[in-house]
Amino acid sequence: xxxxLIVVALLLVAGAATAAVLNxxxxxxxxxxxxxxxxxxxLFTFLQAPDVALSQLAVGSAVTPLMILLTVRKVRRxxxxxxxGADKPAGRxx
Amino acid sequence: MTVxxxxxxxxxxLIGVYGLVTSRDLIHAVGCLAVTQSSTYVxxxxxxxxxxxxxxVFADAPTNSRxxxxxxxxxxxxxxxxxxxxxxxxxALVVQLRKRHGTVDPDALSELKG
Amino acid sequence: MSSRVRLWVxxxxxxxxxxxxxxxxxxxxxxxxxxxxxxxxxVHAALSHHTANVIASVNxxxxxxxxxxxxxxxxxAVIGTVVLLRQARDEHxxxxxxxxxxxxxxxxxxxxxxxALLVGLYVIAHGQVSPGGGFQGGVVTATALHLLYIAAxxxxxxRVRPLTLYEIGEAAGEAAYVITGxxxxxxxxxxxxxxxxxxxxxxLSSGGTAMVLNAAVGLEVTSGIVVLxxxxxxxxxxxxxxxxxxxxxxxxxxxxxxxxxxREPA
Numbered sequence: 001x002x003x004x005l006i007v008v009a010l011l012l013v014a015g016a017a018t019a020a021v022l023n024x025x026x027x028x029x030x031x032x033x034x035x036x037x038x039x040x041x042x043l044f045t046f047l048q049a050p051d052v053a054l055s056q057l058a059v060g061s062a063v064t065p066l067m068i069l070l071t072v073r074k075v076r077r078x079x080x081x082x083x084x085g086a087d088k089p090a091g092r093x094x
Numbered sequence: 095m096t097v098x099x100x101x102x103x104x105x106x107x108l109i110g111v112y113g114l115v116t117s118r119d120l121i122h123a124v125g126c127l128a129v130t131q132s133s134t135y136v137x138x139x140x141x142x143x144x145x146x147x148x149x150x151v152f153a154d155a156p157t158n159s160r161x162x163x164x165x166x167x168x169x170x171x172x173x174x175x176x177x178x179x180x181x182x183x184x185x186a187l188v189v190q191l192r193k194r195h196g197t198v199d200p201d202a203l204s205e206l207k208g
Numbered sequence: 209m210s211s212r213v214r215l216w217v218x219x220x221x222x223x224x225x226x227x228x229x230x231x232x233x234x235x236x237x238x239x240x241x242x243x244x245x246x247x248x249x250x251v252h253a254a255l256s257h258h259t260a261n262v263i264a265s266v267n268x269x270x271x272x273x274x275x276x277x278x279x280x281x282x283x284x285a286v287i288g289t290v291v292l293l294r295q296a297r298d299e300h301x302x303x304x305x306x307x308x309x310x311x312x313x314x315x316x317x318x319x320x321x322x323x324a325l326l327v328g329l330y331v332i333a334h335g336q337v338s339p340g341g342g343f344q345g346g347v348v349t350a351t352a353l354h355l356l357y358i359a360a361x362x363x364x365x366x367r368v369r370p371l372t373l374y375e376i377g378e379a380a381g382e383a384a385y386v387i388t389g390x391x392x393x394x395x396x397x398x399x400x401x402x403x404x405x406x407x408x409x410x411x412l413s414s415g416g417t418a419m420v421l422n423a424a425v426g427l428e429v430t431s432g433i434v435v436l437x438x439x440x441x442x443x444x445x446x447x448x449x450x451x452x453x454x455x456x457x458x459x460x461x462x463x464x465x466x467x468x469x470x471r472e473p474a
Binding site: 099108145163173175179 | 211214215218222225226229230233234236238239240241242244246247250251254255260261262263265266267271275278281282285286288289292293296337338339341343344346347409410429432433436439440443449
Binding site: 077 | 344350351444
């Protein structure tokens, strides 16, 4: 039973990691990273590591995505930017 | 099952590095680095797991119960929090780069340098 | 290096890594069956020091010196970020106007705030007994404070968050760790040796110096994360570049998000 849970969590983590990398828009990536943090926390819980899971839950699904979103906001604020996507409301993911 | 966790860790590492190499946006690259980093946690905890073991906390468990390896968990635990602050440092560098050079595209940055 | 060349270099390297790593994986002992000599010894050592949470014992007792290194990385990363994100001479600060918050959001955030804070502090305090400790609890406490940003607005957060205090707190956490280490030297042992009485297993006052170091790390991580997020919020919300137009709000990230984007009208 535990084995099944671990396998499911592992596949979820692998999928979430792949999605986080392939989402080229940082805003979307931050959201997927948050989901990745959640799945990692789940996996760590199944691997009998509650300490690590707690840490991952707080950091991976809250702090890191928040900092990425704030950076995106700062970086895209400037008008007439050379950076692409600054003026497009939605992302430019592939 | 016997090697799947290790292979998943390897896959996360590779896909993270792929993202870093092909990234056109430094913020995205920092996110990819965070992904790459998480592969080490998966590998460490996978190595430390024991079938039928419980978490190495003896607050209400008998002291002779079978537990998973606490050492690798301690390693992963501190790195997660420290890694977040290092991510913050990298993002701060991105903000500075943007101020100085007006772009967050790594390719455009290397063109600036000449 | 053009992006095409770079991709090829990566593909060659990745293929090599994948082959070697897979070969190594199939040579590793099967998942979940390995004997763990270090793990067994760490459990014995932790129990002999009356620390119920073996992971806390490894971090703050057996490998306390290593954690000092980790803590210093955290400390210097926060300092580096503060330096990089300071307000430059040609930038000006603009007070964000208060924004309206949907009442359900406000109620929920205000309701959650005390519980989240309490959970964070509980997790720090019980680090040596139950899963948790200074690292995890510190992050929880620091992020819990920012629920106020969601519930009210940025200025409310600034009022309850005297940043200087947190900067001092961060330094004090790092200093407390080092001082505890030297206290052991003064007591006639090696640096960071566990010299305090161990107490009874699974009580709040167990673990000797592990308890003290855990609290020091909790203080440092809480303050460090608060300072970090404050700097990023400053940059994103308040500080403006010289040529920036003060006009229309430019909402980044139409992809929805966690609500933090929509806090203040620019």
